[in-house]
Structure formats: structure tokens, C-alpha cells
Amino acid sequence: MNKLCKAIVDNRFIITAELYPPKGTDIAELMRRADIIGPLVDGVNITDNQRASMRLASIAICHLIKDKGYTPILQMTCRDRNRIALQSDLLSAYVLGIENVLILSGDHPAVGEYKEIKGVYDLDPVQLLTTARTLESGFDLSGKKLKGTPKFCLGAVVNPTSNPLELQLLMMEKKVKAGAQFFQTQTIFDVERYRQFHDQVKHLNVKVLAGVTLLKSREFIGFLKNLPGVSIPEDVVKRVEAAKDPLKEGIKICGETIRELKKFADGVHIMAIGAEDLIPEILKNA
Amino acid sequence: MIITVTKPIEEIMTNLEGYKKVFVVGCAACATKCQTGGEEAVNNMIKELKKKNKTVTGSVILDTPCDIRIAKRDLAKSREANESDVILVLACGAGVQAAEKVIEKPVLPALNPLFVGTTERIGVYNEFCSVCGECILDKTAGICPVSRCPKGLINGPCGGVVDGKCETDLTKDCVWVLILNKLKKLGKEQEIFKDYFSPKKRAKPKVVNRAGERR
Numbered sequence: 001m002n003k004l005c006k007a008i009v010d011n012r013f014i015i016t017a018e019l020y021p022p023k024g025t026d027i028a029e030l031m032r033r034a035d036i037i038g039p040l041v042d043g044v045n046i047t048d049n050q051r052a053s054m055r056l057a058s059i060a061i062c063h064l065i066k067d068k069g070y071t072p073i074l075q076m077t078c079r080d081r082n083r084i085a086l087q088s089d090l091l092s093a094y095v096l097g098i099e100n101v102l103i104l105s106g107d108h109p110a111v112g113e114y115k116e117i118k119g120v121y122d123l124d125p126v127q128l129l130t131t132a133r134t135l136e137s138g139f140d141l142s143g144k145k146l147k148g149t150p151k152f153c154l155g156a157v158v159n160p161t162s163n164p165l166e167l168q169l170l171m172m173e174k175k176v177k178a179g180a181q182f183f184q185t186q187t188i189f190d191v192e193r194y195r196q197f198h199d200q201v202k203h204l205n206v207k208v209l210a211g212v213t214l215l216k217s218r219e220f221i222g223f224l225k226n227l228p229g230v231s232i233p234e235d236v237v238k239r240v241e242a243a244k245d246p247l248k249e250g251i252k253i254c255g256e257t258i259r260e261l262k263k264f265a266d267g268v269h270i271m272a273i274g275a276e277d278l279i280p281e282i283l284k285n286a
Numbered sequence: 287m288i289i290t291v292t293k294p295i296e297e298i299m300t301n302l303e304g305y306k307k308v309f310v311v312g313c314a315a316c317a318t319k320c321q322t323g324g325e326e327a328v329n330n331m332i333k334e335l336k337k338k339n340k341t342v343t344g345s346v347i348l349d350t351p352c353d354i355r356i357a358k359r360d361l362a363k364s365r366e367a368n369e370s371d372v373i374l375v376l377a378c379g380a381g382v383q384a385a386e387k388v389i390e391k392p393v394l395p396a397l398n399p400l401f402v403g404t405t406e407r408i409g410v411y412n413e414f415c416s417v418c419g420e421c422i423l424d425k426t427a428g429i430c431p432v433s434r435c436p437k438g439l440i441n442g443p444c445g446g447v448v449d450g451k452c453e454t455d456l457t458k459d460c461v462w463v464l465i466l467n468k469l470k471k472l473g474k475e476q477e478i479f480k481d482y483f484s485p486k487k488r489a490k491p492k493v494v495n496r497a498g499e500r501r
């Protein structure tokens with residue numbers, strides 16, 4: 001049982017973090033970051049052509065960090081592959097020892113580097129979750145029998161700050177029914193609001209890891225605000241803006257957020273977006 | 287209907303290079319509604335062609351140029367059309383291809399067909415159907431997520447909904463919010479997400495009979 005599955009079963013506070021494959025073949029920096037966060041967390045998400053930009057494949061990096069003894073979480077979007085490729089990649093992940101898969105729709109090409117391409121979306125996330133469970137039953141989507149079956153720990157995403165929240169809650173339920181065992185959320189800053197969300201989804205009996213992001217600078221806040229589905233409360237923005245050392249204040253805020261979340265949440269998912277080196281310090285503060 | 291826009295006149299003229307005598311075909315159906323292939327559009331096209339020193343041998347506005355029987359009746363037998371070097375068709379791609387089937391002349395498109403949609407008013411068209419072959423409007427309050435969600439998500443929305451708007455364009459409503467609101471109005475909100483939609487059949491036969499079966 002890998003570290004993430006074990007943390008889920010043991011019912012302890014779960015910490016995951018995220019890394020982004022490079023555009024190009026130079027993975028030295030990425031692996032250096034993996035060495036910093038890998039030992040500290042229960043799972044490392046490797047993004048899948050994030051923000052609809054072309055990157056080195058998630059599955060390759062997952063394999064490399066798994067070899068180093070860390071626990072990868074393969075992110076898999078529905079944007080770039082049809083059902084043949086998705087199923088094939090799920091089987092490939094399994095034989096490489098990658099069991100944790102986070103399934104998401106994926107940022108639309110319209111917000112990325114290739115605005116004029118056709119997004120595939122042959123399957124949607126609920127269907128892809130169902131597909132992974134179908135493979136586990138020994139068959140593929142065409143009903144053919146598999147020679148050797150995989151086993152996955154499946155995750156999905158939810159956005160607790162989305163409005164109307166009602167839709168997200170209902171969707172989450174549908175994803176649980178389709179096989180999601182854990183969720184990672186869009187970045188949250190308002191812990192009180194998150195507590196309400198946490199209470200609303202408790203009955204689903206799945207692990208929900210609250211997304212936290214390090215506010216590393218004033219400019220970065222501007223960037224974050226432009227991402228789909230991110231909302232940052234004004235008082236948090238003011239704290240960073242008024243600080244003499246915005247980065248230090250950002251680390252403090254992030255640490256405080258995690259400390260508060262530890263009191264009731266199932267875990268956190270840290271998206272440091274380029275500042276992964278600071279994750280040890282954030283965790284010390286938490 | 288099929289929403290069409292007129293190709294840039296420069297592109298049309300480039301395609302017409304080497305042809306002198308042009309016969310113009312319009313469409314009395316969708317392209318008339320879009321003002322891209324009706325009487326006015328055909329007359330404007332004839333004016334442009336004459337400005338560029340083309341000889342216009344004649345024109346016809348077919349009831350439905352996409353109906354091969356009509357193209358056969360009203361185009362194939364036209365003497366002017368048969369005496370021309372080229373046929374310029376102001377209709378969707380189906381119209382152009384019906385003309386290709388019935389007359390031994392080069393045919394050229396004058397329009398760019400965009401999608402099957404609705405007209406709010408001239409110049410405001412919505413892609414409301416991507417002709418998926420398995421209509422699910424009965425389960426989605428009459429609002430189509432296949433064509434109106436940019437990701438075509440049929441089991442429910444992504445996490446990018448911001449205050450009811452779509453992550454790909456914050457000026458547009460997320461279709462799932464529209465569906466939820468409509469179901470609420472109808473007092474049927476408990477029906478949302480009730481069904482699991484299995485993956486859609488993406489392949490349709492290219493030639494079908496009345497029952498939609500391959501023939």
C-alpha cells in the first residue's frame with residue numbers, strides 16, 4: 001500500500017504537494033524540488049500539461065519520482081486524449097507502479113498556448129473515474145477482457161469557492177459514486193468558509209484535501225486572481241501588500257492556514273507554484 | 287439552422303482566378319435567414335463579380351440547395367449554369383456538395399458554415415446543437431451541455447464556474463448553471479445529475495435511412 005493510500009486508511013492528516021513538468025527535457029530542477037518535498041509529503045501531484053500548455057508528460061515524471069522512493073499522484077485530464085489513449089495510459093501507469101490518479105477535466109485550450117486546437121473531451125471526469133473502475137473489474141470500455149488488471153487510488157477535484165456551490169456539492173457526490181476516494185480542492189484562503197464546506201461534504205466519507213497556495217509576492221496575487229475559480233479575500237491581500245517582506249508574510253499566512261485546517265480538515269494540498277523550496281519552511285510554521 | 291458567414295471577397299476572387307463565366311447559386315433557407323445566401327446576398331455578389339470583370343451568366347436561388355432533388359431540378363437543367371466556367375454557391379457545405387453532385391462544372395463555396403444554431407437577431411448566433419446524434423435535452427431542462435459547455439461535459443460542470451460564468455469566458459454563462467436554474471424554475475431541481483451519462487457514441491454512419499441506420 002503506498003503512502004497516500006495508507007494515510008487515507010490510517011485516517012490521519014494528509015499532506016500533498018504539486019510539481020509541474022518542464023517544457024523541454026531538462027528535468028534537473030524538477031528533480032531537485034522533488035527531493036525537497038518528496039520525503040515531507042504523502043503524495044506529489046505531477047500536473048498534466050497544466051494550463052493547457054505543452055509539457056513533458058506527467059507519467060514520465062511520476063515514474064522517475066517513484067523510483068526515488070516518493071509517492072506520485074498522476075494527474076490525468078480529459079482534454080488531450082480519447083478513450084483508447086486514456087485507458088492505455090491508465091494501464092501503463094499501473095505497470096510503472098503508479099496507483100494514485102487524480103482525474104480532472106483540464107483547463108480548456110482557450111486559456112492556454114494552443115487556443116485554436118480541438119479539445120478532445122471524449123470522456124468527462126465522471127466517465128473517466130468510471131472507466132478506471134471498469135478496468136479494475138478486468139474489462140475495458142469495449143467490454144473486452146483484460147490480461148492482468150490494475151488497481152488504483154482515485155482522486156478528483158472540487159472547488160469550494162465556486163458559485164453556485166450547490167452544483168459543486170452535487171457533482172462531488174456524483175464523482176464519489178463513480179469511484180473517487182479523495183478530493184483535492186481549488187485554492188482556498190478563507191478557513192471559516194472552508195469549515196462550512198467541510199461540514200457539508202462530511203457525509204460523503206471521502207478525504208478532502210484543502211488546496212493552499214503560497215502568496216509569494218504582490219504580483220503573484222494578481223496572477224492568481226486571474227486563474228479560473230480562485231478567490232482571495234481582501235484582508236489576506238491587504239496583509240501581503242502592507243508587509244515589509246511580502247514573501248515572509250505569505251509563508252506566515254500559508255502556515256497559519258494549514259495550522260487552522262489541521263484542527264478539522266482531512267488534509268491539505270500545497271500548490272507552491274514555483275516556490276516548492278519553501279514548502280519545508282511553510283510546514284515548520286504549520 | 288446552419289449558421290454561415292460570407293468568405294472574404296479576396297478569398298473568393300482568388301479561388302475564381304482563371305474562370306471568366308460565373309453562375310451564382312443562392313439558398314432560400316438557412317443562408318437567406320443569415321443574409322448570406324438570399325436575394326440580396328446573391329445580388330451583392332453579382333455586383334462584386336462584375337466589378338472584378340467577371341461575366342455573370344445567371345443566378346438561381348434554390349429552395350433548399352442541400353436537397354439533391356431540388357439541385358437536380360433547378361440547377362442541373364439550367365442552360366446558363368451549363369454554359370458557365372464555374373458555379374459559385376452561397377450556401378452551406380451540404381449545398382455546395384449537392385451542386386457538385388448534379389452538375390459537371392467546378393463548384394466553389396462562397397460561405398464559411400459555422401455551426402447549427404439559433405438566431406437571436408442578425409449577427410447574434412448561438413451554437414446550441416452539435417448534432418451529436420443522441421439528444422439528451424429531455425434530461426437537461428431543454429438546455430444542451432454537449433454544444434454549449436466548451437468542454438462538452440455531460441455529467442455536470444467543471445470546477446471553473448465563477449459566479450455562474452464559464453471559466454473559458456467570464457462574459458458567458460456556465461451552461462450547468464443555466465440548467466440548474468431552469469430545473470429550479472420547473473420545480474425539478476432534484477433531477478439534476480440524477481442520471482449517469484455513459485460515454486457518447488461519437489461515430490455516426492455517413493449515409494443513413496429514415497430510422498437513422500446505416501444504408
Ligand code: SF4
Pocket residue numbers: 414415416417418419420421422423430431432433
Ligand atoms: S444533445 Fe445537444 S448536441 Fe446532441 S442533439 Fe441534442 S441539442 Fe444537439
Ligand code: SF4
Pocket residue numbers: 108434435436437438439442443444445446447448451452453454459460461462
Ligand atoms: S464553467 Fe461550465 S460551461 Fe464552462 S467549461 Fe466548466 S462546466 Fe463547461
